[in-house]
Amino acid sequence: xxxxxxxxxxxxxxxxxxxxxxxxxxxxxxxxxxxxxxxxxxxxxxxxxxxxxxxxxxxxxxxxxxxxxxxxxxxxxxxxxxxxxxxxxxxxxxxxxxxxxxxxxxxxxxxxxxxxxxxxxxxxxxxxxxxxxxxxxxxxxxxxxxxxxxxxxxxxxxxxxxxxxxxxxxxxxxxxxxxxxxxxxxxxxxxxxxxxxxxxxxxxxxxxxxxxxxxxxxxxxxxxxxxxxxxxxxxxxxxxxxxxxxxxxxxxxxxxxxxxxxxxxxxxxxxxxxxxxxxxxxxxxxxxxxxxxxxxxxxxxxxxxxxxxxxxxxxxxxxxxxxxxxxxxxxxxxxxxxxxxxxxxxxxx
Numbered sequence: 001x002x003x004x005x006x007x008x009x010x011x012x013x014x015x016x017x018x019x020x021x022x023x024x025x026x027x028x029x030x031x032x033x034x035x036x037x038x039x040x041x042x043x044x045x046x047x048x049x050x051x052x053x054x055x056x057x058x059x060x061x062x063x064x065x066x067x068x069x070x071x072x073x074x075x076x077x078x079x080x081x082x083x084x085x086x087x088x089x090x091x092x093x094x095x096x097x098x099x100x101x102x103x104x105x106x107x108x109x110x111x112x113x114x115x116x117x118x119x120x121x122x123x124x125x126x127x128x129x130x131x132x133x134x135x136x137x138x139x140x141x142x143x144x145x146x147x148x149x150x151x152x153x154x155x156x157x158x159x160x161x162x163x164x165x166x167x168x169x170x171x172x173x174x175x176x177x178x179x180x181x182x183x184x185x186x187x188x189x190x191x192x193x194x195x196x197x198x199x200x201x202x203x204x205x206x207x208x209x210x211x212x213x214x215x216x217x218x219x220x221x222x223x224x225x226x227x228x229x230x231x232x233x234x235x236x237x238x239x240x241x242x243x244x245x246x247x248x249x250x251x252x253x254x255x256x257x258x259x260x261x262x263x264x265x266x267x268x269x270x271x272x273x274x275x276x277x278x279x280x281x282x283x284x285x286x287x288x289x290x291x292x293x294x295x296x297x298x299x300x301x302x303x304x305x306x307x308x309x310x311x312x313x314x315x316x317x318x319x320x321x322x323x324x325x326x327x328x329x330x331x332x333x334x335x336x337x338x339x340x341x342x343x344x345x346x347x348x349x
Contacts, residue, residue: 050222052242075213084189089209111205117152119212126301133304151181236292257318300335308332
């Protein structure tokens with residue numbers, strides 16, 4: 001049984017493409033009800049309560065109990081956590097707001113664009129830089145004169161890579177005239193500027209925001225996470241402290257040997273989900289499960305000019321290993337295949 005508040009699915013990579021007018025969200029959207037043809041019972045509803053001790057949950061007004069429960073509730077986007085953000089920023093991270101954000105980009109006629117990272121961690125760490133690079137390309141194609149700037153709380157663009165590992169990305173940003181303002185924590189958003197906790201202000205004509213991410217409240221109420229934290233799961237098995245209850249994806253925090261956390265990336269959630277499926281299947285067959293999640297995965301970052309790079313990581317190594325490949329057109333094409341292959345596998349042709 002799959003329970004989801006949405007009745008359709010689209011990969012996160014589609015958000016930026018839709019916002020910038022590269023390719024519509026609808027082209028990569030599939031109806032979850034179609035999974036019934038593959039034997040998956042789909043329930044469209046909101047999970048309003050969880051009882052992990054009983055592997056139970058409430059969906060709207062109905063109670064459900066399970067032999068195994070996999071929590072993949074993602075992260076809530078707390079736009080209201082920063083005063084003025086909801087009023088003066090365009091949310092570039094929430095599927096439900098991409099049409100409005102596309103409209104803001106389409107109406108933009110020049111000036112200063114800020115791509116703002118309003119908190120960490122957030123889903124898909126390289127994506128804000130991808131958004132900035134692709135936006136610079138699109139504005140240039142339209143003959144619009146603009147300055148694009150990215151800011152965020154991290155001391156370097158992608159801390160998981162280390163300073164040296166960021167060189168390829170940093171070089172591409174410099175080449176395109178896109179500065180990264182490091183160590184900036186937003187205190188408030190005004191109609192024409194972001195105010196940081198340092199008192200400094202950064203002006204804008206268009207603000208594209210990655211809102212602060214929070215663990216969904218229903219997981220806090222169930223005792224699975226602290227209000228300012230995330231669900232803790234065994235790194236290898238993804239099982240929580242409750243037998244038969246697993247957690248994968250953005251709602252979790254899995255610590256690494258260097259003190260950082262496993263990036264909130266869809267490709268890693270996919271790998272984790274595959275390990276969980278194998279473990280559940282073994283248990284239901286009366287066998288001792290031996291499948292584990294190894295923390296290995298890769299994701300794409302478009303670098304503009306029709307090229308993309310990949311971040312390849314062995315995140316459970318000590319220390320974690322992560323590299324950024326040089327950008328190529330072949331990797332950009334591979335990113336498109338990544339989406340189409342999975343949609344075909346999961347939903348059929």
